[in-house]
Amino acid sequence: MLASSITSQISVEELTAVAARVQSETFRPFEAYIVVAVAYLALSLLMRAGLWLFGQMVFTRQRKLGSTK
Amino acid sequence: MIDGGLNAYHLQYLLWGALWTIGLSLIAFIGGGLARGVIALCRISPIKAVRWATIAWIQLIQGTPLLVVLFLCYFGLSIMGLELPGIVAASIAMVVYVSAYLGEIWRGCIESVPRTQWEAAECLALSRTQRMRLVVLPQAVRIGTPPTVGFMVQIVKNTSLASIIGFIELVRAGQLINNSIFQPFLVYLLIAILYFAICFPLSLWSRKLEQRLQFGSRAATPSANAT
Numbered sequence: 001m002l003a004s005s006i007t008s009q010i011s012v013e014e015l016t017a018v019a020a021r022v023q024s025e026t027f028r029p030f031e032a033y034i035v036v037a038v039a040y041l042a043l044s045l046l047m048r049a050g051l052w053l054f055g056q057m058v059f060t061r062q063r064k065l066g067s068t069k
Numbered sequence: 070m071i072d073g074g075l076n077a078y079h080l081q082y083l084l085w086g087a088l089w090t091i092g093l094s095l096i097a098f099i100g101g102g103l104a105r106g107v108i109a110l111c112r113i114s115p116i117k118a119v120r121w122a123t124i125a126w127i128q129l130i131q132g133t134p135l136l137v138v139l140f141l142c143y144f145g146l147s148i149m150g151l152e153l154p155g156i157v158a159a160s161i162a163m164v165v166y167v168s169a170y171l172g173e174i175w176r177g178c179i180e181s182v183p184r185t186q187w188e189a190a191e192c193l194a195l196s197r198t199q200r201m202r203l204v205v206l207p208q209a210v211r212i213g214t215p216p217t218v219g220f221m222v223q224i225v226k227n228t229s230l231a232s233i234i235g236f237i238e239l240v241r242a243g244q245l246i247n248n249s250i251f252q253p254f255l256v257y258l259l260i261a262i263l264y265f266a267i268c269f270p271l272s273l274w275s276r277k278l279e280q281r282l283q284f285g286s287r288a289a290t291p292s293a294n295a296t
Contacts, residue, residue, distance in 0.1 A: 005134035009233065016136055029144040037133045037141060044132035 001043065015039060075255060079246045086242025087263050093228045093238055096160045098221060101167025108172025109179060110201070123172075130169035136230055138162045143234045155236030163231070167224060174220060178213035179205060215279040222268045222275070229264075239263060 008017035019036040023029040111123040130138065142165070143158040182205050190200040232241035243260045247253050 002132075002134040005136040006230070008136070016134070019137075019140075023144075029140065030148050033137055033140040033144060037137045040134055040137060041129065041132040045128070 086239040089238040094225045097163035100164035104168030105171035109175035112176040127169045155234050159231035159236045179209045182208045218275040222271045
């Protein structure tokens with residue numbers, strides 16, 4: 001997901017590309033990109049939580065790392 | 070040269086860009102290497118606040134794309150009144166990026182030193198610093214070297230992002246050449262070959278280190294068997 005930000009360079013209209021457009025319209029690049037950074041952070045945390053939940057559901061028999069039982 | 074395709078001058082310019090790519094990679098690797106030591110040690114610090122602050126930092130960097138970190142460094146520092154050339158902003162962003170990832174890699178390496186080694190060091194009445202410096206870190210370095218060299222490949226490839234803030238490295242040099250000769254496929258093919266020429270030896274080196282230090286295969290770790 002993080003690597004998808006690079007596609008903005010070949011003008012795919014995604015989050016980073018929108019930020020670039022916003023900053024070129026408002027001339028406030030720092031604000032635009034900090035919002036985008038927070039959005040990416042939220043997305044990645046959300047994704048991680050979702051995948052963790054998925055993992056809990058799929059692999060139900062788990063033991064703590066390092067324990068033998 | 071006016072109506073021309075690729076000539077020797079263009080190639081020379083590309084190679085010059087490649088040198089800057091290597092330079093930026095080295096800056097990122099050395100700077101990040103210093104920072105990662107601090108991060109890895111803070112990450113496993115006995116003080117809870119330090120540990121949590123480091124975890125937050127790592128999550129922050131690993132949760133945002135390098136592209137955005139790069140923009141934030143470039144524009145953020147100029148907002149603070151510092152008029153920075155591309156290389157400085159790119160270096161800072163790369164160091165921040167590398168520190169978070171390598172720090173986490175090295176945290177894993179330090180923690181994968183067998184538990185018994187820590188306990189043995191404690192039995193010898195070594196202080197925490199001594200235990201780290203004399204027992205754990207020398208072993209962690211052995212475990213950590215192959216993945217670190219492997220990560221250098223990532224660093225080299227990620228320096229290509231510095232092209233968008235106007236730092237003339239390999240990709241930016243290619244873009245400039247492409248602007249004058251309009252042969253994008255040829256130019257980017259050359260760039261790809263150059264990147265491959267830089268990265269492939271690194272990958273080979275990493276694999277060789279892995280085989281020599283024998284941490285790739287579980288069965289070959291004598292310390293784990295001996296205990």
